[in-house]
Amino acid sequence: MILKDSEKVKNAAGRWVPKNVNGKAQVPYKGLAKHKPKTRKHGSSGVSCADYPNDGNKLVTSLKEALVKAGLRDGMTISTHHHFRNGDYLANQIFDIAHDLGVKNLMWFPSASFPCHEHLIQYLEDGTIHHIEGSMNGPLGKFTSDGKMKGLGVLRSHGGRYQAVQDGEVQIDIAVIGAGCADSFGNANGLSGPSSTGLLGFALADSQYAEKVIVVTDNMVEFPCYPWQIQGNYVDYTVKIDKLGDPEKIISGTTEITKSPDRLFLAELTARFCEHAGIIKEGFSFQSGAGGTSLAVGEYFREIMKRKGIKARFARGGSNKYLVSMLEEGLVDYILDGQTFDLEGVRSMAENSRHISTSPFTSYNYHGKGNFASLVDVVILGATEIDVNFNANVVTHSDGYLLHGMGGWQNCLFSKTVILPVPLFRDRIPVIVDEVTTLCGPGELIDVVVTERGIAINPGRKDLIKAVKGSGLPVMTIEELKDKAEKICGKPEKPQLDEDIVAVIKWVDGTLLDSVRKIKQ
């Protein structure tokens, strides 16, 4: 979409964003904590239990029947969830059915997409799906970047997705919730069965706010299915199918720490920084993801904690066997888990009352009365690019291609200390640059950038700068890091982008932070 000057506006971060996206008026980003909702929260239509079976049995014979009964028709918004990750069969089946029924112009609203959803490109091409609001990973990202999607892509964080649903920015017509275990009433959890996922937190908003809710399982149990991570009282129809996904790809059997010496080095340097900065102290809290470097940071934290006899009050996950073993060894009191990455995580959540299932509502929603992300002492995150103003990009690569979703990344920036361990360059691509291609996180919220060749601390964090003085850590300015990267790789040309906008980046409060432009063909 090429915007006329009158159709776009420069936001508080200096980025041009459209005034309208897919026919809806937008609010440009105004700065941190500037935009607050004035309207009441969204509500779905009123219902009466008189219209639901008295025996609680909402089972229908097939997913197709459920979709038809839910009133599937042109132009609807259909939501799905990424608990099955790259092993998901469900989302593809939904749109196969929609295509067979000749339904057009759907909006797909997943909590994240994976390479397995490449299957849906045919439906984006033939008009079954009009556009995606969620994440556009891998092949879908490339499709979007090449300007082939009919509508504009909208990228939100996990918390931003909850906020958008709660505030009525996105009104879900039909939510299809895949669950590892469910009863015919619709109570559901991810704790058992061949497609167990640990938790179902990403589907919470959808169950609460969607017009129609379908729960699909391959492991139907007698009422009651407990714990009810999804409550059947929100559910219209339940469906039993053979297989929700490929278990091997849903949950990795085990998560393994990276063996890459460079990543281990980065992780160790990050942990050393935290130690010198006084972050690792009795009762502290941390979050580190399941990515190679983040996982290793957790292990170095463990060493430091053991050496110093320190215990953490809670760790936010992405849980995996390493975090679980810290819980079981008594190094952390609680895991507040948003996403379970391996079988040990699933087991622990089912067995251990200190391994707690959370959702984007509890952890991330910016339009709530607080959220857990801001309570965390230190969070370790990744980035594809970071600029000299500490702004960071996680969705596009330096060549401009949209390749990743944001996950909970934006939400985690509200932690007390945000650290991004990144290589100074990947192959020949510098990670520290003059200006990020796409702005996903404002530099004010990013405190420390750790690279293998030096550490840059945001000048706004005078406390951290003071704390690590004399530590022997290789602290330098972010400009020095950028110069080092350019000395090795050469100064890169700007990516070749069209004026055409293909997607937008939402900030956690629903405002527009940036636009993603089409790649020049």
Next chain:
Amino acid sequence: MAKPVEKDKIFFGNSGPGVRSDCQVNMELLTKGGLEIDLNSKVSSMYGKSIREMLKDILGFFDIKNARITIQDSGALPFVLLARMEAMIKYHVGSEKEYLPEMLTENLYKSTKERFRFSRLYLPGNSPSLMLNAGVHQPGGLILDLEDSVSSEKKNEARFLVRNALRQLDFMGTERMVRINQFPLGLEDLAFIVNHNVHLILVPKCEGPDQILQLEKEISRLTEPAVKDDPIFIMPIIESALGVENAFEIAVSSKNIVAMAIGLEDYTADIGVRRTARGDESLYARTRLINACKAVGIQPIDSVFSDVGDMEGLKEAVRKSRSLGFEGMGCIHPRQIQVIHEEFQPGMNELNKAARIVEAFEKAKKDGLGVVSLGTKMIDAPVVKRAQKTINLAVSLGLLQRNGAK
């Protein structure tokens, strides 16, 4: 018999799945039509223009006016791309000229005979991706290897890469080393390294002083007058029964020999036994090498520990190595560096004991006593000397300050 390969079908460098930070180049010389560059690069949107300019420059330098060049680039840094191009161009047209990328000023530092050589990390000489961050891990030395890690058909192109790496790869203060090939191939390697501030050359399969003399003669013939005063140190690697028997003669054959290493895979093969973790089969060879080194005042260096996953085994091996008298060990993975350093450094107990001995000695000297004693134990002069050596080592490693305070 294999069909002869046409010249224009020969590729230089590497590409394919899993290859990063490298490129593969191919050239067909034409008689007209100018330069045709078919560039398929992972970074073309960011560096496409500069890559093309660089290619034109190097082609012009070698006077190539008409050619079709095909490049598969997985993000090669400029020095890698240039090395691949130069290897290819010289294969086609031959030339005495060298296209030298600028020498990083960071790489102009010198080494010393006495510096510690606890660890040295082997880097395969034809694999750029493993070189780029190697300095970050801070081994004592980085070895660009032209020998075992480079297959025979890649030997020539690896020389250009190693030369360019000596100039453009930031060694981050580590000792700059190259392992050349066995002779006579190894002598041909020298032209690519001696004028590029190489600190130390490792000589594989060294069996007698003749090889060292031959090497030094060739080095001196190739060295440009401007860098004549900078010695190039030598670390012979003893890998055969004959080499072991000649260890002392080798060690004294040149003042530039600063250390001597043992290579146990080849040695055990040579004497026809299997290499074991305990290493009984090589005890003679190792101790003989250690003794030869100590007699001459150079550092004896142990073989590599080849199971990179077994950190406990490595620790055990280093302890044993140090107890025999070795002063360093080779590494094949950066993760081994820290373990090796920790084990070769004197530990706290050792330091405390050494400090007490040295103090007792100082006190006895001050009191005019001929006999040094610690508690009820008499301390002999060699024990004092060893304690003093330990203290000196700790001071130079920054573990102790001169006055003995930790």
